[in-house]
Amino acid sequence: MKKQFIFPIIVILAIGAFVGGLILNMDPASLGNNPHEPGLEPGQANSIPRGPHGGWLFSKNNLQVEVKIFETGVPPQFRVYVTDVSGKTTPLREVDLTINLNRLDRVDEIHFKPVGEYLLGDMTVVEPHSFDVKIHAQWQKQTYEWEFSQIEARAELPEEAIKNADVSIKTAGPAKMKTLLKLSGEIGLNEEKLVHIVPRLDGVVKKVFKDLGDRVVPGDALAIIESRELADAKINFLAATKQADLAKADIERENQLLANTSRMLDLLQKNLDLEEVYRGLKDLQIGKSRELLIPAYAKLSLAKSVYLREKKLLKKGISSESEYLLAEENYKSGEAKYIALREKIAYDGQWAVRQKNRTHEMEKLNLQTARQKLFALGLTDQDVDALSNQNEHAFTKYELRSPLGGVIIQKHLSIGEAVKNDDAIFLLADLSEVWGNIAIPAKDLKSVKLGQTVTVKDENLGIEAQGKLTYLDSIIDKKNRTVTGRVVISNPELKWRPGAFVALELVLEERTVPIAVPTKAIQTIRDWSVVFVKYGNFFEARPLELGENDGDWVEVLQGLSAGERYAAQNSFVVKAEIEKSSAVHDH
Numbered sequence: 001m002k003k004q005f006i007f008p009i010i011v012i013l014a015i016g017a018f019v020g021g022l023i024l025n026m027d028p029a030s031l032g033n034n035p036h037e038p039g040l041e042p043g044q045a046n047s048i049p050r051g052p053h054g055g056w057l058f059s060k061n062n063l064q065v066e067v068k069i070f071e072t073g074v075p076p077q078f079r080v081y082v083t084d085v086s087g088k089t090t091p092l093r094e095v096d097l098t099i100n101l102n103r104l105d106r107v108d109e110i111h112f113k114p115v116g117e118y119l120l121g122d123m124t125v126v127e128p129h130s131f132d133v134k135i136h137a138q139w140q141k142q143t144y145e146w147e148f149s150q151i152e153a154r155a156e157l158p159e160e161a162i163k164n165a166d167v168s169i170k171t172a173g174p175a176k177m178k179t180l181l182k183l184s185g186e187i188g189l190n191e192e193k194l195v196h197i198v199p200r201l202d203g204v205v206k207k208v209f210k211d212l213g214d215r216v217v218p219g220d221a222l223a224i225i226e227s228r229e230l231a232d233a234k235i236n237f238l239a240a241t242k243q244a245d246l247a248k249a250d251i252e253r254e255n256q257l258l259a260n261t262s263r264m265l266d267l268l269q270k271n272l273d274l275e276e277v278y279r280g281l282k283d284l285q286i287g288k289s290r291e292l293l294i295p296a297y298a299k300l301s302l303a304k305s306v307y308l309r310e311k312k313l314l315k316k317g318i319s320s321e322s323e324y325l326l327a328e329e330n331y332k333s334g335e336a337k338y339i340a341l342r343e344k345i346a347y348d349g350q351w352a353v354r355q356k357n358r359t360h361e362m363e364k365l366n367l368q369t370a371r372q373k374l375f376a377l378g379l380t381d382q383d384v385d386a387l388s389n390q391n392e393h394a395f396t397k398y399e400l401r402s403p404l405g406g407v408i409i410q411k412h413l414s415i416g417e418a419v420k421n422d423d424a425i426f427l428l429a430d431l432s433e434v435w436g437n438i439a440i441p442a443k444d445l446k447s448v449k450l451g452q453t454v455t456v457k458d459e460n461l462g463i464e465a466q467g468k469l470t471y472l473d474s475i476i477d478k479k480n481r482t483v484t485g486r487v488v489i490s491n492p493e494l495k496w497r498p499g500a501f502v503a504l505e506l507v508l509e510e511r512t513v514p515i516a517v518p519t520k521a522i523q524t525i526r527d528w529s530v531v532f533v534k535y536g537n538f539f540e541a542r543p544l545e546l547g548e549n550d551g552d553w554v555e556v557l558q559g560l561s562a563g564e565r566y567a568a569q570n571s572f573v574v575k576a577e578i579e580k581s582s583a584v585h586d587h
Contacts, residue, residue, distance in 0.1 A: 045133075045150040053081055058146045063090070063139055067099070068118075069125055076129070078110055078121035082139075092119055096138040101131040104154075104535040105564070127528065127543045128153040153525055153541035155577040168569035169534055172560050175516035178550040179509035181447065185438040185456070187500045189409075190488070193430035199400055200377050201421045203227030205413050206397075210426075212411050216402045222426060223400045223413060229421075230377060231395035234387055237370035240363070241388070247363040251356040258349040260284040265342060268297050289345040296341050300334040307331035406430035407494075434496050436467070438485035438504050442476050445483060453507040454487040458500055465489045465496070469506065505551065515560055516553040521568045522546075523575045531560060532567040532574040539567060539574045 051057035055068030066081040080097055082090045092114035099121065101108040108131075112119035130152045137144040162169075203225035210222050260281075267280045277297070281290065310327035313319030374384050378401060410427035419425055436456045440448055450469055457464040471486035487504075489496055521531050528543040542564075547555030560566070567574050 045148055048148055051081065053079075055079070055081070056148070058135065059085055060144050060146075061142070063137070063142075063144055065097075065135070065137060065144075067133075067135065069129060071125075076125040076127070078112070078125060080112060080119040080121075081117065082119065089117070090139070094139060095119065098136045100134040100136070101125070102134065103131045104533070104538055104540055105561075128541055130154050130540055153530070153578055155539055155574065155581045156537050157539060157574065157577060158537055165573040166570050167567050167573055169565050170517075170521070170568035172515050172517065172556070172564045172566060173562050174512050174514055175553045176510050177513050177516060177548055177553055177555055178505075178507045179511075180550055181444055181506040181508050183438050183440060183504045183506060185436055185502050185504050187458075187489070187496050187498050187502055188435040188437045189429050189431075189498045190433045190435050193404070193406070193433060195404060195406075195428050196424040197222065197400070197402070197426040197428055198422055198424055199225055199227075199398070199419050201225070201227045201229045201398065203229070203396075203398060203419060205415050205417045205419060208413060208415060210408055210411075212408055214408050215406070216408065216428065217405045218402060220402045221399050222402055225398045225400060225419065226396045227398050228396060230398045233370070233373050233377060234390075234395045237367070237374055237384070238387060240367040240370040244360075244363040244367040247356070247360040251353070251360045254353050254356040257285060257287050258353050260286045261289050261345060261349045264290065264293065265346060268293065268342075274298055274301070289349065293341055293345055296334075296338045300331075300338045303327075303331040303334040400425075402428060404428065404430060406432075429498075431494050431496075431498075432490070432492055434489050434491050434498055436487040436489050436502060436504060438469075438487065438506070439480065439482040440472075440485050440506075442481045442483060447508050448472065448485065448506065455505040455507075456487060456489060457503045457505070458496070459503060460500070461495065463495050513547070513555045515556040515562055517544075517556060517560070517566065518568050519549060519552060519554050521566060521571050522554060523571050525575065525578070532571055532578075533560070534565045534567065539578070541575075541578060542566070 045056060048056045048058075051066030051068075053066055053068050055066040057064065057066050059065075062084050064083050064085050064087075066083075068079045068081070069076050070079045071077070078099060082092060082095050082097075084090060097112045097119055099110045099112075101110065108123060108125075110121040110123045110125075112121055114120075129150055132149050133147065135144075135146040157165075157167075204227075205223055206226050207224040208222075209224075210216060210220070216222070263284065264277075264281055264286055267277050272280070274294075274297070277294070307327040307330070310319050310324040314321060314324040371384060377398065383399075406428045407430075408426055409429050411425070412423070413419060413425040436454065438454070448469070450472060452469045453466060454469055455464060455466050467487040467489055469485055470488055471484075473484040476483055485506075517531055522529055522544075523532070523541075524530070525541050528541065529546055530541040530543050532539040533542045542559050544559035545557040547557045549555070
């Protein structure tokens with residue numbers, strides 16, 4: 001019974017030993033699914049057997065090659081060890097070997113020559129080592145080919161995923177790089193748009209309409225002050241207005257009298273009889289000159305008629321010569337007095353007009369002075385024009401108004417408080433523009449010039465602005481050895497707050513570089529600084545040799561070609577996808 005069980009066991013052990021011997025004598029590359037035989041799909045690098053040098057091991061018929069990317073102490077290079085299947089070294093000069101690396105953007109064709117115990121490739125295997133590999137060998141008139149894929153630092157993202165992740169794509173090309181001087185500074189008020197508001201007169205505060213932080217526009221009422229000084233100024237203005245009106249009426253009347261007097265003198269010059277003169281001067285206002293001149297004219301006319309009569313009588317011998325001479329004397333004397341009176345009346349009329357004009361001009365000047373005083377106290381044209389209709393009890397009411405728009409940043413008054421005409425009761429600032437005050441070290445002054453571009457950044461608020469350097473102080477601060485510079489910052493939304501400390505970048509120089517990428521596009525994988533280039537739906541990490549960095553752009557010296565497209569914004573999404581894909585550095 002026991003012998004019957006022992007025999008089958010011996011048979012099973014013998015069969016097992018035979019099969020084990022066959023397995024041990026088989027070609028290692030023939031175990032499992034060998035992807036390197038002709039007609040089979042290429043395999044992945046991590047599934048390929050390894051040779052004694054740690055490289056990928058391929059065999060066919062009697063030829064065996066070990067492909068190794070060697071990168072210890074030298075730039076990455078292909079080294080290929082060639083033996084027969086028994087491990088015996090094959091003469092390297094008999095082997096013609098080529099490796100094609102099919103990358104996303106190109107094909108690298110690598111040729112080999114014997115160096116010592118291996119074949120050495122004639123091209124550096126640049127990172128990333130992500131490619132489809134085609135090995136082509138000729139030995140003893142036979143052709144050998146193997147294919148496999150070595151993929152790392154690569155991920156596939158469909159367009160929809162790119163859009164959803166807001167990954168923006170840019171094309172590599174030139175950019176302007178800036179040589180920057182990084183400085184510190186402080187936001188300050190624009191002192192050209194800062195005003196201390198004073199009441200301009202003594203008084204007592206009755207109402208206050210605005211408080212700290214309130215925004216005002218030009219003409220807004222800030223407070224009401226009761227002032228006797230204002231009442232006096234208003235009364236003086238009204239009195240001056242009436243005096244000016246009276247002076248104006250006087251000069252108008254005097255001009256009319258002068259015109260009427262001139263008409264009277266013209267009529268009398270025509271030697272008309274008194275009846276015609278009376279008719280010509282009817283209803284005219286002439287004044288005292290009529291009272292003086294008309295009787296003189298009548299008397300002269302009478303003396304003239306007597307003289308002419310006596311002259312005729314003398315010629316006829318009727319009258320004596322003494323009577324004639326007396327009549328002539330009376331006539332000449334009357335004529336002289338009449339001419340003198342005419343001249344005096346003409347002169348007095350013009351003099352009276354000049355006097356009235358002078359009085360009128362003085363009253364107008366007094367009125368303008370009184371009006372300007374009201375303007376100086378803050379009243380407007382409309383306020384002044386309305387004074388004649390204003391109740392007397394409102395004469396003391398003074399409305400303090402804002403001369404410009406801005407924000408109230410200081411307030412020094414309260415209801416019932418007595419204020420003086422020079423008290424700074426409000427401080428008003430127009431914050432639509434602020435100053436960035438820059439502390440420029442004296443040692444850097446040789447590089448700083450007016451007109452240079454300045455970038456201002458508030459790290460706490462996450463805001464920045466650009467402007468031009470518009471001012472450099474002429475004096476170096478003795479304590480910190482700096483010079484104050486200034487940039488004007490537009491602030492329509494009032495985001496920039498005076499007193500805040502800011503970082504500033506002064507652009508000393510600009511130059512154009514052939515290729516640059518935004519700093520936010522740079523990511524780190526292993527010990528590489530990379531961008532992720534895009535070909536189709538594939539993104540691949542591209543190690544870069546970087547040059548200067550101005551904070552916004554980084555110069556690319558090597559690793560990226562003009563025209564290549566890369567992830568510029570939210571590139572960390574691509575990095576996460578690559579890390580998730582577990583594509584490792586497997587050589």
